[in-house]
Amino acid sequence: MDKFTIENMNLYYGKFHALKDVNIRMKKNRITAFIGPSGCGKSTLLKSLNRMNDLVEGCKITGDIRLDNEDIYGDMDVNILRKRVGMVFQKPNPFPMSIYDNIAFGPRTHGIKSKKELDRIVEESLRDAAIWDELKDRLKKSALGLSGGQQQRLCIARALLKKPKILILDDSTSAVDTATDAKIRQAFATEIPDTTKIIIAQRISSVQNADRIIVMDDGKINGIGTHEELLAQNEIYREVYESQTGGSGDFDEKGGDQ
Secondary structure, eight states: OEEEEEEEEEEEETTEEEEEEEEEEEETTSEEEEEOOTTSSHHHHHHHTTTGGGGSTTEEEEEEEEETTEETTTTOOHHHHHHHEEEEOSSOOOOSSBHHHHHHHHHHHTTOOOHHHHHHHHHHHHHHTTOHHHHTTOTTSBGGGSOHHHHHHHHHHHHHTTOOSEEEEESTTTTBOHHHHHHHHHHHHHHOTTSEEEEEOSOHHHHTTSSEEEEEETTEEEEEEOHHHHHHHOHHHHHHHHHHHTTOOSTTOOOOBO
């Protein structure tokens, strides 16, 4: 069953044609991954899925984007859309408060006062983001003191609070090492199997186990398939794989921490 359907989509920033004739189907409860060089349109496309591009002056979109067969640019309330579609960006934005309160703040504002219930929510959310074991003894410390990779995972945990039906990760694990990235992917598989995951990544290791990988280049879809299919059939994907397994890093030569 398709969760998102994109048909004949074009996106313009003023006169600049950023996305060109995009046609994609993303399956429910599966992982769809996007990869491609910087500036190819990956983030622009994913921001359109929860209408973040509404905030960009001069942005024009043509074509059709449907969530559960409902036109998201039609009668759908944008606030309802963003509740269903959670998004975490590459640059983390933890609140200037404790790790615990970063998670508990939202539930408190919605009327949850029980310490026991808040404790349960905090632990569950941090486990879902594969960071509970690292932070369980530091919950009263400021979130601003965390490493970049830890802040990214804290923001993922915060996004999961709303139990979104779709979770979009825009290179949101770029600051973690490959072992930690693997832990996050394993946690997603076991803790939130009923959430549709859509990810952007620069590392092949972050996308190779996705159910479907989409290669983008110059605002267009360059290839769609599994890791094995793209290795055999897609020149861009194969070149990136060979460069990374050869030790030259990812597209943007980014490092990582935990």
